[in-house]
Amino acid sequence: MKAILICPAAREHVAALAESAPLANLPVLGHGLIEHWLEHLALKGAKEVCVLATDRPEQVRSLVGDGARWGIRAEVFPETRELTPAEARAKYCTVDSAWLAAPDDAILMDYLPDAPENPLFTSYASTFKALQHWLPHAATTPDRIGIHETKPGVWVGLRARVSPGAELRAPCWIGSNVFVGEGATIGPGAILEDNSFVENGAEISYAIVGADTFVGECTELRHSIALGNTLVNWEMDSMVKVPEDFLLCSLTRREPAFQSIHFLGRVVAMLALLVTLPAAVWPMLRAKFYGLPALRPRVAVRPHAVSTVNMPGDTLVYHELTGAPGWLRRWPQLWSIVRGDFAWVGNRPLNPNQAARLTNDFERLWLSAPLGLISLSDAEGCADCFKVQTRAHASYYATQANWRLDWGIIARAIFLLLSGIPYSRRDEWLMPHFKRPVEFRTAH
Amino acid sequence: MSVQDLQELSAANARSFPGEICTSELAGLKHVEIDLSKIHFVDGYGLGALAALYVALNKPDGSSPVVIRLLHPQPPVQQVLELARMHHIFEIIPRNGVLTEGWPHPDVANGTPESK
Numbered sequence: 001m002k003a004i005l006i007c008p009a010a011r012e013h014v015a016a017l018a019e020s021a022p023l024a025n026l027p028v029l030g031h032g033l034i035e036h037w038l039e040h041l042a043l044k045g046a047k048e049v050c051v052l053a054t055d056r057p058e059q060v061r062s063l064v065g066d067g068a069r070w071g072i073r074a075e076v077f078p079e080t081r082e083l084t085p086a087e088a089r090a091k092y093c094t095v096d097s098a099w100l101a102a103p104d105d106a107i108l109m110d111y112l113p114d115a116p117e118n119p120l121f122t123s124y125a126s127t128f129k130a131l132q133h134w135l136p137h138a139a140t141t142p143d144r145i146g147i148h149e150t151k152p153g154v155w156v157g158l159r160a161r162v163s164p165g166a167e168l169r170a171p172c173w174i175g176s177n178v179f180v181g182e183g184a185t186i187g188p189g190a191i192l193e194d195n196s197f198v199e200n201g202a203e204i205s206y207a208i209v210g211a212d213t214f215v216g217e218c219t220e221l222r223h224s225i226a227l228g229n230t231l232v233n234w235e236m237d238s239m240v241k242v243p244e245d246f247l248l249c250s251l252t253r254r255e256p257a258f259q260s261i262h263f264l265g266r267v268v269a270m271l272a273l274l275v276t277l278p279a280a281v282w283p284m285l286r287a288k289f290y291g292l293p294a295l296r297p298r299v300a301v302r303p304h305a306v307s308t309v310n311m312p313g314d315t316l317v318y319h320e321l322t323g324a325p326g327w328l329r330r331w332p333q334l335w336s337i338v339r340g341d342f343a344w345v346g347n348r349p350l351n352p353n354q355a356a357r358l359t360n361d362f363e364r365l366w367l368s369a370p371l372g373l374i375s376l377s378d379a380e381g382c383a384d385c386f387k388v389q390t391r392a393h394a395s396y397y398a399t400q401a402n403w404r405l406d407w408g409i410i411a412r413a414i415f416l417l418l419s420g421i422p423y424s425r426r427d428e429w430l431m432p433h434f435k436r437p438v439e440f441r442t443a444h
Numbered sequence: 445m446s447v448q449d450l451q452e453l454s455a456a457n458a459r460s461f462p463g464e465i466c467t468s469e470l471a472g473l474k475h476v477e478i479d480l481s482k483i484h485f486v487d488g489y490g491l492g493a494l495a496a497l498y499v500a501l502n503k504p505d506g507s508s509p510v511v512i513r514l515l516h517p518q519p520p521v522q523q524v525l526e527l528a529r530m531h532h533i534f535e536i537i538p539r540n541g542v543l544t545e546g547w548p549h550p551d552v553a554n555g556t557p558e559s560k
Contacts, residue, residue, distance in 0.1 A: 218529060219527050219528065219529065220526060220527060220528075220529045221527065222526065224523070224527075231523055231524075231527060233519065233522075233523050236519045236522070236523075237519075238519030238520055238522075238523060239520070239523075240485060240519075240520035240521075240523050240524060242524060242527065243485075243487040243488065244487060244488035244491075246488075247488070247524075247527055247528060248527065293459065296456075297455035297456060297458075297489070298455070298456055299452070299454040299455050299456050299487065311520070312484050312485040312518075312520040313485045313487070313520060313524070315454070315485070315487060317455045317487075317489075351452070351456065352452070352454075352484045352485055353451060353452060353484065356484055
């Protein structure tokens, strides 16, 4: 018996759920969504399952494998767009094979098994409601090992460690390998997915804590979905990146948005920092004399690849030298290069207010390039962030960045530093120096 | 006292923020209102600045408490404030005018001001 599973493609209303993995792989009460469906189909008698994936099919394939875990044969087929069940039937259901009876023969996985009345992905609130509704069912599936109901409505998974002083209020779900600290209050309506860590004194109610998520000490999560450092309020339909790891963060390593700067580049930055230290000392002393901090912190929106969800809070802090003239102000950013936050060449950092003023997708390309000490705009003498030309340079760099362009920018920046004129306007500098001798010869 | 036109509350201005407010006349001050409507996000520095302001305006013995209201925070800012439990020490007036604990803001309700 055969069946088709259609993986949901991108869903605009729940974009944060698909930030790190496709929606088909979304952890739902300990198992991925597709795993629940494969188990459901196996119980229905399916022997072969055809999985149609639009979004990141390779990740779906790595989770599904060949389906042997469920005693079935599963194969993942990439599709260019999300098919409807009718379209999938028309394309894949061949007459010569036996298929499960409709509607189980072709299923779009935007709800949990046997719960079509609770859509998963129409909004964050619907996701929360669907999981809460399915909670009792999740504990009774045949392949569930180790989950036990410690008291009515409270399920605790395998190897979970709940401190004696923690309070668990029904209904709540504690996944496998979860730690709950002293004095924490979990529930009602709380779901802690596998490998999450809840510090002492935290309060979590009507909320979902995603897998591998750290919840800081004495924090309060209400009406929220926490996925790493992404915090979604399903009641307000708002989302934010929590910048402080001690409040909320992911326990898995963050994948960098861009290739990290070469080790040699960091070494050169360190050497440059030391060599130019004497030049930076005087502005620091002068700032201290006037009672100002020597290094002034600045907040920059963290650059991200075009495909990732853009949300407030994804920032990093860098520094400027207080009161220093010109490019010397950027001296502390050499340390940012050593740390890997900056590159030698990139787009200049934007604070959240400036980033919010980028008006269209072309201008927002500014944020899709690494942060740099020197930018193309610098090399062309465009210092003002909000000139049209500056934004155009930044967007051009984001689309054309390569090592030749980077070296060209460095060379132009040096030319600008020495001559005071951008390289593109060098004729204005050269002409006055060569014109007069020609005129003299012509006159005679 | 009302603080308007606050553009950011982050590492960039967190150090100076409490000092700028406390330079004003504080004797007899009962309420401080801070308009957060133009702030897009707040980080740990910003939370620390708010906490420092609270400590600066409220004496340890609890005499002459000063109520600090955070007006109309944008939803992402409100999320971070609630995550850090700032709504237990500040009154947060969301954009719909209702206090987070369900009490209507005195300026919004048509009647006598509510008190907690």
